[in-house]
Amino acid sequence: MTSKHFPDVSRDTAPQDIYRKIVSEIDDGVIGIDAGGIIRLCNPSAERIFGWEYGELLGKPLDVLLPEHLRAFHAKLVSNFFAGAGEARYMGARTAEIVGLRADGSEVHLGITILKTSTTSEHMMIAVIRDISERISYQRELLRLAQTDPLTGLLNRRAFHESFAARMAHGEPAMSSVALLDLDEFKALNDRYGHDAGDEAIIRFADILRQTIRSGDLAARWGGEEFILFLPNTSSQSAVAVVERVRAAFADAVFGWRRGGSGSLTVSAGIVTDRIGKGGLDAAVARADIALYDAKRGGRNRIVRIRDPQDTVAMSADH
Missing domain, CATH: 3.30.450.20 (PAS domain)
Known part of the structure; x- marks a missing residue:
């Protein structure tokens, strides 16, 4: 030297x-x-x-x-x-x-x-x-892979929980909404056109979800054909507006299947709006799941919202 x-x-x-x-x-x-x-x-x-x-x-x-x-x-x-x-x-x-x-x-x-x-x-x-x-x-890529659903690129369930906890650590919103969304007739789609068609539907829906929700919203693939949204500082009415944009955009999407034919698909959603604190996510998801079940039972392609445990409002596709 x-x-x-x-x-x-x-x-x-x-x-x-x-x-x-x-x-x-x-x-x-x-x-x-x-x-x-x-x-x-x-x-x-x-x-x-x-x-x-x-x-x-x-x-x-x-x-x-x-x-x-x-x-x-x-x-x-x-x-x-x-x-x-x-x-x-x-x-x-x-x-x-x-x-x-x-x-x-x-x-x-x-x-x-x-x-x-x-x-x-x-x-x-x-x-x-x-x-x-x-x-x-390399470490960041490993973390991304651990937190990401490989098919859609959205957060996976564990990462959603971690991201929610991180949001709560910076202060609990006064009022927030949680939405569960589930693709309608998904099993029938797989049975008729194969799992490639099911994967295509999931990927397309994830893309629509990413493009439609607001920058501060949190989205994840919850499992299978089910997705979840956390909408912080969002009233029941505003949450419905966000989810309705997603529902309408997906209903307008046209699919062409490899096994022949084309068509469209729909999604149903359940929304709960409440003061969702650090320990309140699981309870909110459970209530949103009940609302989602009501949407399915009511004819699919619908949004059902719960503003409090005694208040349930159903909306059809043409509300």
Whole structure:
């Protein structure tokens, strides 16, 4: 390693040469800053990770390697670390990510170990940096697959529960609605045209659901041909309006089956509107399921809403 990257801090010795070779050739980046946050040393791997040319980082503030929204927070961390008693620590945790800024403006996910050291004249902080972007991307893909219904791309049941809980953690809405929607005559469709036709119907309905509901609504495939909606801060009347748009759009869709023939399909829905708190989802779903059963029994292609346990209102397709 040349002095441009890593200045001499002691007389050259055989061990020092070994250290220089290790730091120069390892894949991990090594960056050193002084107490003012100025980069005083770096190795080639650090330049590669952050996309800078040879020697360009030296003398620049550490801020050039940080997204703007993280700079003040990071400066406080560095100050506290310099002032603290600890000599080394790993930055980040299982639930947190360290994000750096590349020269081209893109972000890179990092694992960083920091330690304090000294030259003959000043204290320095050394960061050993590893690019973990690929690992983060892989973990996120695994999480997406675990949370997503593979046929429709919607949330699965478990992810719906988790997303609902996350919403409730930020405050319970005064009034919300839960809707269960079930494709009508689905078994007959499978029996007559095959499971490919059933899959096509489910996929088309999921697409309509995504395109029709509002940005703040939560949708999932509940299981089989059944879907669920959580409509926060939504009155009974507004919930019916949302679900009616879904019902009408699906009824208008025309299908052509591989086994021959074409046709359309319908969906029935049950809606419950209440003050649905953290522990109230299961009860709301159970009541929406009763309303859905009433919609099926009443002729299908219908919406039945329950505004409270004693209030049930049924609406046909032409309401």
